Amino acid sequence: xQLRFQGITNAKDHILTAFILVAALTLMVSRNQGALDNxxxxxxxxxxxxxxxxxxxxxxxxxxxxxxxxRRQNVLLLDELSQLRSVEQENKRLRNLLDFSRASTLSxxxxxxxxxxxxxxxxxxxINAGRENGVQPGMPLMGAHxxxxxxxxxxxxxxxVMPLFNSLFNVSAKLQHSNSYGIVSWDRDSNHELxxxxxxxxxxxxxxxxxxxxxxxxxxxxxxxIGTVSETAPLPGKETQxxxxxxxxxxxxxxxxxxxKSKPDTSRQKLENEYKEALQ
Numbered sequence: 213x214q215l216r217f218q219g220i221t222n223a224k225d226h227i228l229t230a231f232i233l234v235a236a237l238t239l240m241v242s243r244n245q246g247a248l249d250n251x252x253x254x255x256x257x258x259x260x261x262x263x264x265x266x267x268x269x270x271x272x273x274x275x276x277x278x279x280x281x282x283r284r285q286n287v288l289l290l291d292e293l294s295q296l297r298s299v300e301q302e303n304k305r306l307r308n309l310l311d312f313s314r315a316s317t318l319s320x321x322x323x324x325x326x327x328x329x330x331x332x333x334x335x336x337x338x339i340n341a342g343r344e345n346g347v348q349p350g351m352p353l354m355g356a357h358x359x360x361x362x363x364x365x366x367x368x369x370x371x372x373v374m375p376l377f378n379s380l381f382n383v384s385a386k387l388q389h390s391n392s393y394g395i396v397s398w399d400r401d402s403n404h405e406l407x408x409x410x411x412x413x414x415x416x417x418x419x420x421x422x423x424x425x426x427x428x429x430x431x432x433x434x435x436x437x438i439g440t441v442s443e444t445a446p447l448p449g450k451e452t453q454x455x456x457x458x459x460x461x462x463x464x465x466x467x468x469x470x471x472x473k474s475k476p477d478t479s480r481q482k483l484e485n486e487y488k489e490a491l492q
Contacts, residue, residue, distance in 0.1 A: 318433065320470040321345060330463060333379040341471060342367045350431060352472040358437040358460030359425065360469055375463050376406060384429040385438055388422040390415055396438055406439055408455035417444050423457055430476045
């Protein structure tokens with residue numbers, strides 16, 4: 213009796229078929245080795261030509277990414293530089309205020325300017341101090357270098373200040389060298405100049421001469437710096453001249469200052485009132 217295994221027979225057929233295919237492929241490759249070498253060389257040539265532009269493309273994409281990163285870093289650095297400059301300017305202003313308070317013999321109260329209106333004739337500043345802090349109407353507001361205005365309305369915690377650049381502002385002042393007296397007011401034609409009026413034309417005024425409060429009006433203490441002379445002009449048909457001043461304080465940049473806690477001399481004020489009544 214003869215046994216047959218169908219699976220073994222099929223496996224032999226598959227193995228034989230695979231052997232024949234491998235042999236055929238070997239013969240084909242051996243016979244066409246030259247052609248395959250040519251194909252290989254052609255492929256190498258093609259890829260050698262494509263390699264440079266492809267590498268340039270990769271470099272270009274990398275350069276674009278690097279450029280984007282550098283721009284982002286540049287924006288961040290510029291923002292940081294701007295903040296550092298702002299801090300430097302603020303520190304400089306605060307140092308100037310500190311130096312002024314140390315050198316002054318006046319009774320000063322530090323304040324912050326929390327509101328500004330500098331675009332019309334009736335300009336106004338708002339400060340963060342009021343009657344609870346001892347601030348009263350008529351008290352001067354000083355910057356680090358000079359007079360900035362005077363308190364008009366004092367609330368409990370905030371006050372409003374009439375600045376130098378206001379059509380109603382005026383202060384008795386004098387030239388520091390010649391001691392000539394006049395009245396300082398705002399030149400409406402300029403946002404950066406004041407006028408010293410009623411000084412006789414016979415008084416010689418030098419450019420750069422300092423103008424300070426005179427103390428004659430019993431409103432401001434004497435000697436508060438206001439500004440420097442920039443130019444002079446005679447008034448036609450009059451014996452006086454107009455003296456243009458550059459104020460020491462830049463109201464547009466001013467962010468803090470001091471209230472001078474000075475009060476008018478009541479005895480002097482009483483005497484002045486009696487004199488006015490006597491003339492009526």
